[in-house]
Amino acid sequence: MASLDRLSTALSKLPGIGRRSAERMALRLVLDRKQMMSELIAAMDEAQRELCCCSLCGSITSVDSDPCDLCSSSQRDDDVLCVVETPNDIMMIERSGGFHGRYHALMGNLSPMKGNGVSDLRFDVLRERMASHKFSEVILALSTDVEGDSTAAFITESLKGSGIKVSRLASGLPSGSGIMYSDSLTLSRALSGRTDVQD
C-alpha cells in the first residue's frame, strides 16, 4: 500500500519520530480517518493559511500580525535582546517568565555537520536590527554544545568594540537535580560559574 508508506514517511520526518512510531501513527490515522485524520488535515490547512514567522524576531505569529505581539508590544524592555536558536526557545523562555526584553531567533546554529553556515541563519536580520536600534545588552540563550558555543563565539566576535554587553545563560545544575545525576562537564561549569551566597 503505497499511500500508507507515503503517510508513514511524511510522519517520520517530524522531530523525534522514528520509523516505527510513524507507522503506528499512520495506522491510527487511517483507522480513525473520519475524525482524527480530518481534524489534523483541517488544523494543518488552517496553520498553513494563518501562521508565518515574524519578520523581526522569527517567532511564530499570525499573518495578520507581523511583526508579532512580542516585537510590537510597548510593554517590553527595548534595551535587551535575547538571541535564541528556534521559535520554540522563545516560547520556552516566555513561559519561564524570566525575561521581558526582545527576541531574535536564528533558526538554528552554526553547524558544519548540518551544513548550517552564516548565510543559512538569520544573521542578516540580526545585523540590521542591531544597526537600527541600540540594544545595551545581548543575551545569548544558545545550546550548551559545540554548535551553540561556536554560534555564541561568532556573535560575540561580531559585536566586539560595539560597546554592547554580551552575556550567555548560566550553565550549571538543573533545578530539582543533584550532583549525583550530573555529568562532569555540567559540574565543572557549575563550579566555575559558582555564585556568591552573600549577594
Next chain:
Amino acid sequence: MASLDRLSTALSKLPGIGRRSAERMALRLVLDRKQMMSELIAAMDEAQRELCCCSLCGSITSVDSDPCDLCSSSQRDDDVLCVVETPNDIMMIERSGGFHGRYHALMGNLSPMKGNGVSDLRFDVLRERMASHKFSEVILALSTDVEGDSTAAFITESLKGSGIKVSRLASGLPSGSGIMYSDSLTLSRALSGRTDVQD
C-alpha cells in the same frame, strides 16, 4: 495563536505523542510549512481517499481491493485463523514470517476501563466468518495483560463445544534477553510454559 494550539492539540491525539512533543512537531511543521506540512497534508488526503479497513480481517487495504490481499490470496492456509487486536498486529506478524493463515483484527480488546464492550469490537464479523468457514484452529495473538486475557477468555468460551482448537501465543522470555532483565510474571509464565528440549 489559536491555530497553533489547534494544530498541537490535533497532533497530541496521535499515539505516543504528549503535549510537549506535539508542540515541537507543530512548530516544526509551521517553520517548514511550504514543504514538510504540504507533504503531510497531501499524504493524509491521499490516505483518506485510498485506504480503508478490509471488511473481512480489518487490516488496512486500498479501497479498490477489499477484501484485502491477505484475505483474497489463494496461497494462504485456510484452516487457521489468527485473531489479533489491531491491523498493526497483522503487519507485525506478517513481518515475522511465522504465520501463513488468515487474520481477524478485533480493533481493540475487552476493556471496561476504555469502555470497550463486546459490541464495540469486531466480534459480529468474527462470528459470521466462523459460521461461514470451518477453521480447524484459532490462534489468539492478544496482549498478555488483563484486557488481552479477558478477551481471550471470552473467545475461548464462545468457541467451547465447536470442536475448533483454540491456542494462544507462547508467553516467555523475549529472544536476545536474559533472566536478569525479566519481570517475575514473565519468568513464571516462561517456567510454566517450558518446552522439552528432546523434541
